[in-house]
Amino acid sequence: MSDLNWDRVETIIDQALELPKEDRETFIEQECGENERLKGEITTLLESISDSEGWLEDPQDYQREFYQEIADDVELISTGRNLIDTKVGSYLIKEKIGEGGMGAVYLAEHSADEFDHRVAIKIIRRGRASKENLQRFKREQQILAGLNHPGIAQFFDGGMTEDGFPYIIMEYVDGMPIHTYCRENKIRTDVKINLFKKVLEAIRYAHENLVIHRDLKPGNILVDTDGNIKILDFGISKLLENESHDGSLTRTGARMLTPRYAAPEQVKQQNITTATDLYALGILFYELMAGQGPYDFEDQSPYEIEQIILETNPPKPSARAQNTGLSRKLHGDLDAIALKAIRKQPENRYRVANEFLDDLSNYQRGLPVSAQKGTFRYRTQKFLKRHKQGLAVAAGILLLIIGFTGFYTWRITEERNQAQFEAERAQEIKGFMLDMFDRGNPDNENYSGREQSTTELLVAGMQKVENELKDRPQMYIEMMASIGDAFSNIDEFEKAEIALTKALSRSRGYYGTHNLQTAGILSDLANYNHEIQQYGEAEDYILEALSIDSTLNDGHSESLSDKISIYASNQFLQSNYKKARYLFLKADSLDKIHGKTQSPDYHTMLANLGETELFLGKYQQAESHFNQALNFFTNYYDSLHVNIAMTQYRLGMLHHYRSEYEQAEEYLLKSLDGYKALYGENNxxxxxxxxxxxxxxxxxxxxxxxxxxxxxxxxxxxxxxxxxxxxxxxxxxxxxxxxxxxxxxxxxxxxxxxxxxxxxxxLDSDNPDLAMPLYNLADVLMDLGNYDRAHDLIKRVVKIDKARLGAKHPEVGIDLNKMGAILTKAGRYTQADSVFAEAESIFLEEFPEDHYRIGEYLVNYGILHLKQQNSSEAKEFFKQAIKILKTNFDADSKRVTEAMAYLEKSQRAAGNDVN
Amino acid sequence: MDKPGVTQLLLRLKDGEEQVYDQLYPLIYEKLKGLAYAQMSHQSQGHTLSKTELVHEAYLKMVDQTKIDFNNKSHFFAIASRCMRQILIDYARKKNAEKRGGKEEDVTYIDQLFHAQEEKSQELLGIDEALDKLSELNERLVKVVEMKFFGNMTIEQTASALDISTSTVKRDWIKARGWLHRELKGRFEIT
The missing domain is CATH 1.25.40.10 (Tetratricopeptide repeat domain)
Incomplete structure (x- = not known):
């Protein structure tokens, strides 16, 4: 605004206001000319002037409250002074002992009583009662007066002050709030439970007498100097609420801070029942157990708080406990009891105080508690038992969920509250998932009537997300993405793509394109495209994800390592092994920097690295990575797991490549059994x-x-x-x-x-994966006598393998051996000789001396000598070859008998030479 | 301080002695507060908010009108209106602090029902802040708002105190109102 001439703004506005409305625009155009800022300023101000008509016209609207307060202050001061040493009913007021939102509390003594009979008088300053209210107030008083229980502060009398404020006379309690009492006296958990049971007994008594407290909180549950529980203010909120129906006190859609003990039905202003009291007590119980409540309301807007109360599934108390000892104690029954007490739906909570009491008593006696029925573990166990073949998938989904929590935990360093919020959301997702499973669970009321397949469950889940989470983009995106992943895991590719694409477009819209959440879904899509072998598309997705992550996180975040690892896999799948290895090593070092080396994900990455090294011929490194991964996985998983089967398969491959076939067979069969048990026959x-x-x-x-x-x-x-x-x-x-x-x-x-x-x-013409089919075709063409084509093909193989593996690699040796054999058959002996020479240097350096490949080479080299009429040299080669081949194969195997035949031939030829 | 004292101070104000303002301000502030209390307590039952006269009453009680010229009078009204603004804002702040503070005892759902109606104090604080901004553009607009809105002075009283025409007061008021509304829009549900 600094470069705007304000005087000019005012002048134009003044003039414009003099004009009829329809002429103003032209006038402003004319006055402002090209000055768009000036024009903007004037236009918005004029709009605002017209919008604000009537606003601030009545200062009383704003000052009434102030004057009211002054009036109240004045009255309080005057009546306060007057009240001390005056009589209220038959009580003499001695001193003011407290002041709260509703009014002041005075200590008074019974004037006619010679004993020290003390009472508390509460004068409620909020609104005066009408005649109608007065009647109701009297009725309520009678009900309250009927409550006689040692755990409830006794109600004695009530009435109206001269100036029309209601007051209540009740038992005076010298004590402190229960949570303060427990904290200050460092009360042990078991003793807290006993204390809490006393509260429940008092509430049970009240409920049996049809009185609901409606406003339970530590502040009115006191422990007196003798250690007894006293609940204050029974029914008072009811007295007040009735008043509010008459007018000004009712809330009219305005925002409201929702306090921590309000039950969902209170937030929704629905019927308040005994279950509402039990909810508040559930929160109190949770706090007493865990040391803090289930939700963090600090710095949340009233709306967010309401949403939390209505929507967020509370974490277990054990998860909120500050030390591990306490956490262990709460884990299990106490967790279940607390969570049951604060369920969202009143009918799912403890319906009567007695049930709550019974569960606590059962817990104390080591008996099963009712709260454990229908809880997470119980239900999943049941579910998993019922869906044996779907077990892997279910485990996969649960792992995904745990994965969410893991993903969010790293943010703790950034901001604790945020992390807490995310953890709660992960909890909520868990609830959603389990709910989904429950459709296939006959124990559940939503049971669809028959056992459902995993696919059906996921399809139902997807519909549920579409229907119920439409308006909650964050949940929608996460759930859709994980369902997509799950589909992908069970080879439901089309459905996977639908779910993931939905998640991606929603995420782009909601979080934006350049966002970590979106990057995460792009990673998922890359993984999915790997499953359907669309490696190019996968590469596009993962590169986009990588660029988002590395710009947002300056290139060395923890989440980056996962994406690099996916990119590495992508390069591996596209046969770019060297690049893949480089990327895997980069992911490895990132994980090490962040101390993330104890997870299944890390070891999956190591196994992938191992496979890359296997393809690069780095067998020793590959073996060590495979073994590291397999050791971790077998310790980590209780039973069969895809990671175990996969690593066994890779070790099988490794041993195969090293010509250790018996070991290869062993690993491969184990792996095969694992896969079949996990995925069935068609995977x-x-x-x-x-x-x-x-x-x-x-x-x-x-x-x-x-x-x-x-x-x-x-x-x-x-x-x-x-x-x-x-x-x-x-x-x-x-x-x-x-x-x-x-x-x-x-x-x-x-x-x-x-x-x-x-x-x-x-594949491209120089793709390393072409080496194998080229070699094989060359081999069979040689046997069929088509030497020229065979030679062309094998030349390509040598070229590819030298580029991929280096000129001295064992594979190249094998290629050269084949090339030599082809050249020999083609009669191109000189060329063959030099090729064999090159092969020999590799075999001698790279293979153990009794390796069958050396045997094969010696046979081929012998044949060349035989063709070149060097029978006696050939004879020596064949002898050596037979010796080696016999250590590798049976004496009657094709290789050995063939070599024997050549030896005979050479011996005959040598004999002929001599003769 | 007695009437002649205040009058003397007021007379010296036009000579531009700044410390005079600093002396006058708390005097008028306290007087206004006291008058407010007195007014409210006199009419314990069924009191009406006889607010309009507050600034005027303070003037009558604090200043010897025979000694004062028009200019001094407008100074007084300006200060008094500013004091009223201050008093109301102090109150709103206190109100706000009460709402946010007091974590020691949990406020219950029921308590909140009562607090829900007390929302204007937030808006008042917003208006106060915006007025500080507006004073950098045109101090007179702020004075008009202070007198009319905080001081409960009529258009005529305001015009006379500021020595401008009533139509200028009206125009100033409209501009200030529009400007404030634009500033606060989106922050409060203002109607």
Whole structure:
């Protein structure tokens, strides 16, 4: 405003106000010209002037309260002075002992009584009673006078002061509020429970006499000097509330601070029953147990407080306890009792004080408490038992929920309150999920009538989210995203995509595009696209998520490591192993910086890193990472878990690559059992397992088993992914391998050709994953006598593998060995010789001296010498080869017998030479 | 302080002695408060809020009118209105502090029902703040608001105290009201 000329603003306004309304706009245009700021200022001010017509016209509106207060002060001062040493009824007022929102309390003595009979007189300053009110007031007094219980401060009399304020005479209690008493005297939990039972007994008595307190709070539950409970102000709120019906005191839609003991039905201004009192006592019980109440109301707006009371599921008292000893004590029954007492729906709480008392007594005697029925653990246990095959999914969902809590905990350092709020929300999500499960639970009233599949449950959950959380974007987004993840976990890809896309668009709208929450859903979508093998799209999603996270968190947040890890997986899946390894190591170091190395997530990441290293030929590092992960997982999970099965599979792979086939078989079979138990027979996870088993059995010489698993794999992948999928290409390759091993060269070649075609459709021409199908086709082409094409193909393999693994890698040695053999068959001996020389250097350096690959190499090299008429040298190579092959394979296995045949041939040839 | 004392101070005010203002202000403040109490207590039952005359009453009680010219009188009204603003704002602050403070004892649901009606004090505090801002633009607009709204003075009294025409007071009032409304809009449900 500094550059605005205010005098000019006023001048124009003054002039404009003189004009008829319709002429003002033109006038302002004319006066302001190009000065948009001036014009804006004048226009808004004129609007405001017209909007505010009548406002502030009656200063009394604002000052009435002040004058009222002055009047009240004046009266209080004067009557206060007058009241001391005056008689009220038959009592003589001695001193003022308190002043509250409703009025002042005086200590008075019975004037006619010679004993020290003291009473408290409460004068209620709020509003004067009409005649009608007076009648009601009298009636209520009679009811209150009928309450005689040692735990209730006795009501003696009531009436009206001369100037028309109601007053109440009651038993004088010298004591302190129950929570203060417990805190100051450091009362033990067990003693607190006994004390609290006394409160319940008094309330039970009142309720049996049809009197509801309506305003229970520590301030009117006192412990007197003898340690007895005394409840004050019974029914007083009722007396007052009646007055409010007549006029000014009723709240009219205005905002209101909702205090901590108000029950949901009070907030909603619905019927108040005995359950309302029990709710307030439930909150008190919670506070006495945990040391603090279930909700944090500090710094919340009245509206938020109401929402918390109405919507937020309270955390367990044990979770709110300040030390672990206390937390352990509360865990279980006391948690359940407190939570039952403060349920949102009155009918779900303790309906009568007696039930509450019974549960406390049962707890003290070690008997089962009613509150445990229908609680979280009980229900989940039941649910999990009933849905054995859905167990993994349920566990997955629960893990997701726990994941939320985990995700939110890191914010604690940022802001405690926020974290608390989030934790409560996680709690709420948990409740929502369980509710969803309950539809399939016959114990529940919402039971749909039959056992439901996991998919049905999730579909129902999705509808529930759509219907019930429409107006609560935060919950909507989180629930939709986790349901999407769950769908993805059980291979319901279309539904997963629907849920995740909904979550994403809502999140973009609500939180914005550049937001961590949105980034989280983008990560989920990346994961989902990995499941459906859309790696390019996955990469787009994860890169967007990464860029959001790293700009918002300056590049080294904890949440970043998860996303880097997903990106690493993405690169792995796209066969960029070196980049993947680099990224995994980066995620690893981030996790280490943040001390996040004791979680399943971290070890999943380690196992992924291991697999990457496996593909990079770094077997030793891979093995150590796999073992680290497997050890953690087997200790961490009580029973079967996908992480265990997956790591076993990877160890199987590792041993396979290291030619340790028996160990490979052992791990692979364990893993297969695990997957089948977890996911049933039709799960994508099984396909790689079948394939690896087939190859392992082939190398173990068990062709029947090998063919069995190869066929299972091919059938499954065709069914799951279709006959043009990359997965099917891999399976065809395996099947062809078995066919070739069984000597069926032509079908093997056809399958290899088709497989290679599919691979090339899915991969770039220099993609490392092409090496395998190229090699295999080259191999079978060699056997079929098509040497030139075989040579072309194997040359590509060598090129790819050298680029991927380095020129000295064992794989390259194997490639070169095959190339040498092809060149030998093609009669290109010189070329073959130099290729074998290159292979030899690798075999001698990289393989153990009795490795069968060296045996294979020696056979091939021998054949070259045989072809070149160097029979005696060939003979030596074959002898050596047979020795090695015999340590690896049975004496009658194909490799050994073949080598023997060559040896014989060479011996004959050598004999011929000599002759 | 007696009547001549206040009158003397008022006379010296036009010479621009600032400490005179500082002396006068608390005197008038206390007087007004006292008058308010007196007025309310005299009519214990069924009292009406006889607020309009407060500033005037203070003037009559505190100043010897024979010694004073028009200019001094307008000074007095300006100060008195400002005092009324101060008194009401002090009250609103106290009210507000009561609402927020007092964590020791829990306020119950029922207590809140009673407090719910006492919301104007918040708005008063908002008006006070906005007036401070407005005084940087045009001090006279603030004076008009103080006299008319806080001091309960009529348009004519205000015009005469400020030595401007009644139509100027009306225009000033409208502008100030519009400006305040724009400032406070969104913060309070003002009607």
């Amino acid at each position: 994508s996870q099984l396909s790689s397992n079948y394939a690896m088993l087939a190859r392992t059995y082939r190398l173990l010489g068990d062709l029947e088993q090998a063919h069995y698993y190869a066929q299972k794999d091919a059938d499954l992948t065709k069914q799951l992914f279709g006959d043009t999928s990359a997965m099917y290409a891999k399976s065809l390759n395996n099947l062809a391998m078995m066919q070739k091993a069984r000597g069926k060269l032509q079908p093997a070649k056809n399958n290899y050709e088709q497989s290679l075609l599919l691979y090339q459709k899915h």
